[in-house]
Amino acid sequence: MTISIDPQKTNNKSLQPKGWLRYFSFSLDHKVIGIQYLVCGFLFYLIGGTLASAIRIELASPMSDFMPRDVYNQVLTLHGTIMIFLWIVPVVNGAFGNYLIPFYVGARDMAFPRLNAVAFWLIPPSGLMLVASYFVEGAAQAGWTAYPPLSITTPQSGQIIWILSVLLLGGSSIFGGINFIATIIKLRRPGLKLMQLPMYCWAMLGTSLLVVLSTPVLAGTLILLSFDIIANTGFFNPVLGGNVVVYQHLFWFYSHPAVYIMVLPAFGLVSEILPVHARKPLFGYTTMVFSIMGIVVLGLVVWAHHMFTSGTPPWMRLFFTIATAFIAVPTGIKFFNWVATLWGGKISINSAMLFSCGFIINFVFGGITGVALAQVPFDIHVHDTYFVVAHFHYIVYGGTVFIIFSSIYHWFPKVTGKMLNEKFGILHFIITFIGFNLCFAPQHWLGLNGMPRRVAEYDPQFQFINQISSIGALLMAISTIPFLINIFLSVRNGKDAGDNPWNALTPEWLTSSPPPVENWEEEAPLVEEPYGYGKQFSEQK
């Protein structure tokens, strides 16, 4: 049986507000939904960033003098939860996925436009609910991991709202994942083979598989946790015969894949951006595809490396150490392929390229500390110290957030038809890069020397390094200013971008900027080789 996709029906133009107002309406257009994800995510990023600044102000001095200790815990919890569930995950998946995937598969919309809109519109209310939960009595303060028994013994109304909100965000993420899988597998234009898809499609396919396979487990776990809180059952309460380690297993079965849900799309995006600005084909397309699928499979079986100090038996430690170390192989392949893509290319130094290169540098660093952490003796030494904080910020901030900015610089001309100002962009990059490394590199030291994480007070010997770190955080906060000014000025009176300012070869650049509601006026163009840069040149020779 076939069904027909009728874009004018799904995007009923006549009913929709014109111009920028449509971004505030319930739209079924994948491009509008993509931008809605991005803007919504960015607003939450500003909230999460403000909380991060508060944390770093508190930590600039050894005593807990900026806020009371339990407020510190609440702020920390809110910061982590917002950054992961309301900024990174929705933006690298929802925003860029929605905007780009239909172009890349040659479709006029996502497979299920209605489901798509529902997935997005779950986010603002549950996000606001999460923020509001801070103001009820007993805000959640068990960290973004909500480990019991802490999460079931501390004051609870806020924790319940926290659970509800994360459940809704998980639902949004699952709906999105289903939509991406169906779009990539089933909605490809006739004649477009899987091995011709741009790399971001593969990344999103892998990510969506992880979402579909692991997010429901988190949902089930949180449901059990809420029973423990509301109904006084004892699933995770040792006093009632329960088992906290079971919670940790289930939680990390989601949350380890979750780091790949955050970085795999970033891998895909950087693979789109580098070839364009280096004017070279992506190196090793096939190995890139297989390494993504390798990461998906391995990502699902390494969760217990977060639990080496939870009394795991030796065989488990051995298995999870080895499995984790193996992930370095596909990740390393990707790294070398990116470098090989740059090698000998005609590199243009612009903001998008700078942020992408920044990503590669930071990510390698975070990856190396990750392999170190997978070694049990080392992990036991630095577990729950600032070394871990530094490691995962190198991944999520130095990796994913850098790529989000890089992608904004890269695709802004397509979305708005205007160019961004490069001077502001480069300034933004320099401040972010310096601030980021100043903030998080010293934390490796703190961790190695034994400063625990999630504490408002610390030993005065750590003060100097903490102050450096806080200065870095301040720089990161400042760095958003040139970015926001840039966006604001460029939307109003930026240079006209034209349809294809970067001379890129992927399909989204073959339509007008901004694209029409149906993506293409005529039939979708078939791009045989998305990365054929320099082909004509080498053929001429």
Added chain:
Amino acid sequence: MTTLDSSKEIQKNNSEINETHEDFRMFGLITFLIADGMTFAGFFAAYLTYKAVNPLPDGAIYELELPIPTLNTILLLVSSATFHKAGKALLKDKNSDSQKWLFFTAFLGIIFLICQLFEYFNLPFGLTDNLFASTFYALTGFHGLHVTLGTLMILIIAWQSRINGGRLNSQNIFPLEAVELYWHFVDGIWVILFIILYLL
């Protein structure tokens, strides 16, 4: 070719940019069911771990009675068959036959739920008595929720197949097929649950 919306007007207006694709709604549903299955997998894993790592003291172990859950297993398996009948009938455009089978399937679902409630009321333990009791109610309760939703959906499509040539017919059988797949899935989960919880 059938269209999502068969109203002729819309088709006429936009015939130039109408694109046709193979139907991927079933594909989406299967993806969803995989996700749903993972929730159950998480619960099963938790239950089995508790069984292995946190065994109850002797006095706290309950014997589960088998008759009701066995009857329930049979009910669900039969209902899968009657649902299949409904689909067959609809394909031959025998709407009223199809509707009868659907109502019968929903009826079996309701009996299942009644039996489950009956079992709950006669159990010697409550939700918070001990870890086993909690897991028992969590697993069966979550499954019962699925049966409830399934029964409601069956009633809805039975209602839709009411009018001959209406929403459901041999041309537009997708809603029935979708609910059928969901129902088989819920049955399958029950069989696993039955084995793990009652027989093991």
